[in-house]
Amino acid sequence: MAEPTMQLDEFDLRILSALQQDARQTNQALADKVGLSPTPCLRRVRRLERDGVIAAYRCEVNRKALGLGLTIFVTVKVARHQDRDAEHFVQTVTRWPEVVSCHLVSGDMDFLMEVVAPDMEAYERFILKRLLKIEGVKDLRSNFAMRTYKTRGTLPLPTGH
Secondary structure, X not given: OOOOOOOOOHHHHHHHHHHHHOOOOOHHHHHHHHOOOHXXXXXXXXXXXXXXXXXXXXXXXXXHHHOOOEEEEEEEEEOOOOOHHHHHHHHHHOOOOOEEEEXXXXXXXXXXXXXXXXXXXXXXXXXXXXXXXXXXXXXXXXXXXXXXXXXXXXXXXXXXO
């Protein structure tokens, strides 16, 4: 595992671990879990936020509860992945709410996206009316998640030395 960009001590790691499990807990509850008093705990959380270690706090929404029954992993090849086609592709798809994640990847294809849709008809519209309309898209392949076992993973934190 690569070294973190800033030095994190055991308390920082405990804070990060606890916040990955429940970011809504009170500072008092967090301080109790990590073995600090509330003021130093809050000071550390603020420093982790300021230094970019804590990037954001989010609400995770149940996809099925919103009627988003399909999760599709789409690989895309663009005509010239180092030119304006790739840049235009990224700027376009990262604005679409259906695109949950987008990664530049190695291998036969250029990009891997995670896409959600309510059903096959909606996904078909997404492909035909949006994705294939992007200039430079040369090829795409879809892989449908048949069952999902894990979507919200916590990051592995460095262990003490």
